[in-house]
Amino acid sequence: MKKMLSGNEAIARGAYEAGVSFASAYPGTPSTEVLETIAREYPRVYAEWSPNEKVALEVAAGASYAGVRSIAVMKHVGVNVAADPLMTLPYTLIRGGLVLVSADDPELFSSQNEQDNRHYARFAKIPMLEPATSQEAKDFMVEAIRMSEQFETPVLLRTTTRISHSMGIVELGDVADQRTPSVERHPAEWVMLPANARVRHPLIEDRIRALRDYSNTSALNRVEMADTSLGIISSGVAYQYAREAFPKASFLKLGMPYPLPDELIRDFAAKVDELWIVEELDGFMEEQIRAMGIACHGKDGLPLCGELNPDIVRQAITGEAVHSPVQHALPGRPPSMCPGCPHRGLLWALKKNKCFIAGDIGCYTLGFLPPLDAIDTTLCMGAGINHAHGMSKVFGPGKEKIAAVIGDSTFFHSGITGLANLAYNRGAAVIVILDNRTTAMTGSQNHPGTGITIRGEQTTSLDLEQLVRALGITWVRTIDPYDVKKTRKDINEAVASEGPAVIISKAPCVLLKSRTVSGRRLSVETETCTGCKACIGIGCPAIEFKDEKAYINGMCVGCGVCADLCGPGAIGGAE
Amino acid sequence: MNVLMTGVGGQGIILASDMLSEVMMRYGYDVKKSEIHGMAQRGGSVMSHVRFSEQVASPLIPLKGCDILLSFEELETARYVPYLKDDAQVIINRFRLAPPSVISGARQYPDIIPFIQERTQRIHLVDGSSIAEEMGNPRGVNIILLGTLSTLLEPDEALWIDCINTMLKEKIRPMNIEGFKKGRQVQIH
Numbered sequence: 001m002k003k004m005l006s007g008n009e010a011i012a013r014g015a016y017e018a019g020v021s022f023a024s025a026y027p028g029t030p031s032t033e034v035l036e037t038i039a040r041e042y043p044r045v046y047a048e049w050s051p052n053e054k055v056a057l058e059v060a061a062g063a064s065y066a067g068v069r070s071i072a073v074m075k076h077v078g079v080n081v082a083a084d085p086l087m088t089l090p091y092t093l094i095r096g097g098l099v100l101v102s103a104d105d106p107e108l109f110s111s112q113n114e115q116d117n118r119h120y121a122r123f124a125k126i127p128m129l130e131p132a133t134s135q136e137a138k139d140f141m142v143e144a145i146r147m148s149e150q151f152e153t154p155v156l157l158r159t160t161t162r163i164s165h166s167m168g169i170v171e172l173g174d175v176a177d178q179r180t181p182s183v184e185r186h187p188a189e190w191v192m193l194p195a196n197a198r199v200r201h202p203l204i205e206d207r208i209r210a211l212r213d214y215s216n217t218s219a220l221n222r223v224e225m226a227d228t229s230l231g232i233i234s235s236g237v238a239y240q241y242a243r244e245a246f247p248k249a250s251f252l253k254l255g256m257p258y259p260l261p262d263e264l265i266r267d268f269a270a271k272v273d274e275l276w277i278v279e280e281l282d283g284f285m286e287e288q289i290r291a292m293g294i295a296c297h298g299k300d301g302l303p304l305c306g307e308l309n310p311d312i313v314r315q316a317i318t319g320e321a322v323h324s325p326v327q328h329a330l331p332g333r334p335p336s337m338c339p340g341c342p343h344r345g346l347l348w349a350l351k352k353n354k355c356f357i358a359g360d361i362g363c364y365t366l367g368f369l370p371p372l373d374a375i376d377t378t379l380c381m382g383a384g385i386n387h388a389h390g391m392s393k394v395f396g397p398g399k400e401k402i403a404a405v406i407g408d409s410t411f412f413h414s415g416i417t418g419l420a421n422l423a424y425n426r427g428a429a430v431i432v433i434l435d436n437r438t439t440a441m442t443g444s445q446n447h448p449g450t451g452i453t454i455r456g457e458q459t460t461s462l463d464l465e466q467l468v469r470a471l472g473i474t475w476v477r478t479i480d481p482y483d484v485k486k487t488r489k490d491i492n493e494a495v496a497s498e499g500p501a502v503i504i505s506k507a508p509c510v511l512l513k514s515r516t517v518s519g520r521r522l523s524v525e526t527e528t529c530t531g532c533k534a535c536i537g538i539g540c541p542a543i544e545f546k547d548e549k550a551y552i553n554g555m556c557v558g559c560g561v562c563a564d565l566c567g568p569g570a571i572g573g574a575e
Numbered sequence: 576m577n578v579l580m581t582g583v584g585g586q587g588i589i590l591a592s593d594m595l596s597e598v599m600m601r602y603g604y605d606v607k608k609s610e611i612h613g614m615a616q617r618g619g620s621v622m623s624h625v626r627f628s629e630q631v632a633s634p635l636i637p638l639k640g641c642d643i644l645l646s647f648e649e650l651e652t653a654r655y656v657p658y659l660k661d662d663a664q665v666i667i668n669r670f671r672l673a674p675p676s677v678i679s680g681a682r683q684y685p686d687i688i689p690f691i692q693e694r695t696q697r698i699h700l701v702d703g704s705s706i707a708e709e710m711g712n713p714r715g716v717n718i719i720l721l722g723t724l725s726t727l728l729e730p731d732e733a734l735w736i737d738c739i740n741t742m743l744k745e746k747i748r749p750m751n752i753e754g755f756k757k758g759r760q761v762q763i764h
Contacts, residue, residue, distance in 0.1 A: 004596050166608060167596055168607050168634070309637065325638070328653065328685075331674045331675075332620075333583065333620040333675070541618055544678045
C-alpha cells in the first residue's frame, strides 16, 4: 500500500514496522510530528512527552535495558541536552534496539543555531543513518533498529527540516512483532564506573571498525555510475539537490554516512575525473575523505551556512552564476505573537517598568520584534533565569531591574535547576513564568503541568506555585497578564522585594479551547481616538493604523489589553 | 509540474497542499511536497512546494521553476515572483492582510500586480475569500482556491472529490465539496 507521508510520519511508521515498543520525545521543530504520529496512529507503541531530551533518551535506554525496542526523538539542539547520557550509552550493553532521532534545522527556520549533528555520531562513536526521502525515512528506521540489535549499539537516525517536513510516497511494509520485556542483570555492562567503563571502551573501538566494514558492503550505500567526468558523494536531502542539478553525473549515495565506507569511497574516487562532496552545513564527510588522502572538492565551493538547493549546487560545481530575477523590496511578514496572546501584555509591562528582560525559547521570544522590543537575551532552553541571576549578582540588590521570562514547558524542561540555584545563592532577579498551560510554539503539546498525557489521559498536574516555594522562593505571586495595570504594580513589588521573586503569569494560550478571552472583537471610537499610537506599541496584528487613527480588524479576540492602555478611552465594547 | 502555494500562516495552505499531493499520487505521479512548520507559522509568510512528474528528486521548486502559483494573499504573491517560470499561471486570491510595517503605518500596502506582470501576463484574480464569506465558512477559502486550481490540472473532478472524502472528517465534507465546486466554477481561462 502506498501513502503520502512526511519524513516524520514515515519515521513513526518505521518505528511501528520495526516492532518498537517505547517512544519518548520532547517537542521541538522539526522533530515534533514523529511522536505525535506515533501517539495518534500506533496505539501499541507506548509514547510519552518527556520534560526534556535528557530524560527522553534515558527512559528510552531504560526500555532497551528491559529488552524492548525503543526510540528517543528530538531536534538538533535537544541532543545537546541529551549529550550526557549519549556519550556513555555506547559503552553500555544495548538489549532492545535503541535509536536516537535527531532532526537538524539548516537555515534556522525555527531554531537558535544550525549545528550539524552528524558530528555526534563520530563523537559518541555510534553508527548514523541519513534518509533522503520519506520512503528511506521509514526503511532506515527499520534498518536502524536491526543494526542496533546486531551491533549492540545506539544508532543515530539524522534528518533535516527538508526531510522531516517534506512529503513523499511511501510503500508501507510488514509489521514486526514487539519483543517481550524481561529483567536481566549485566552489572559489568551497565554500571559505568571506571573499572567497568575502561573495559567497555575498547569494545566501542572494535565495534566502530566492524561497522565500517558493514558500511562498505551495506545496501544503504549505493553506487550509481553514469558519466564519469563528474562524481558526487552525497547523502540526505543534499543528494536530491545534486541529483536534480546533475542528472547525468555518477553518484555515491550514502545512506550510512558514519562510519564512512572507506573502500567504497576509494573505489568510486578512482573511477571519476572530478570528485565533489555535496553536503549541507559542515564538511563532515569531506574532511574525513580528505584525511584518506583523496583529492576532492566540497566546501571550497559550497556554503557552510544555510540550506543547499539545486541552484546552489549547480553554481558551485559549474561556476556559472544563477541569474535570479529581480526581487522588489516588499514589506516583510515575520512571525508574530497571536492576537490575544497573554505574553503580549506581560512583556509590555516588564518593558514599561524598564526591566532588562532575559528571554528564553518559546513564542515569547517573538517579543524581541518591534514594536515590543522586549527580549534582551535568548540562548538556549532554561538560560534566561541563569542570565538574570548572573547579571543581578554583579549589580547587587536594588541597583538594576533584572528580570527573566520563561514559558511553563521550558521551565519544566530546564528552568527548575536554575531557579533552585537562584534561591540557594540568594539572587535578586525577578523571574516570570509565562504559564500558558501548553507547549505553544511547537503546536500545543502537553507537559507535566497540564494534567494530560500525550494520548489525552488524565494524569497528575504539577503545581507551579508549590514547586517554586519548595525550591526556596518566598516571594511568589500568580497574576492575570491581561490586567496590565495590576501586572505593572506586581512587577514593581517583585523588584522592590530585593530577593528572588517569581511571578506566575497564568493565562491559557489563546489557541487553546480553555482560553479566557471573550472572542468578541473590540472597536475603536474614531472621534475619541487621538492617534497617540499607545495601542500600536503592543504590536498586536489586530490593530491597524490608517489616516492618523487606530482601527481594530477581524483578527481581534477581545483580550482587552489595548483598551486598558488607551488614554482617551477610545477602545471598547464588542462589536 | 511545479505548484507553489503561498499565503499567511493559518490560511489552510498546508491542508490544501496535502490534498493536491494526494490527488496527484492517486493520479499516478511521483509527488514531493515541502513546507516549513513551527515558528514561521505564527502569522508569518508561508509557502508550500508541490512537485509531481514521473520522478521527482528535490522537494524544492527551483527559482524560475514554478508552473502555477496559487496565492492566498496578495502581498504574498509578489514575494515569490523569483520562482515563476516565464509565462507561469498565477492565481491570486483577492485578499489583503496587512503585515506589521503596514499596520504600524510605516509602510504602504503595495500594488503587487505590476511586479507579477514583469514575469507573466497569465494572472487570474479570484474572489476566494468573498465566496467563502458568502458560504458562511471564512476558513473554507483553501478548498475554494483548490477548486479553481484543479481546473488547470489533469485529474477529473471525481478524483478530487474522492480525496476530499477520504481526507476530511464526515461532518465537514459537504461544506468542503460545495466550496470545491464553487471554486471550480470560477472562470480563469
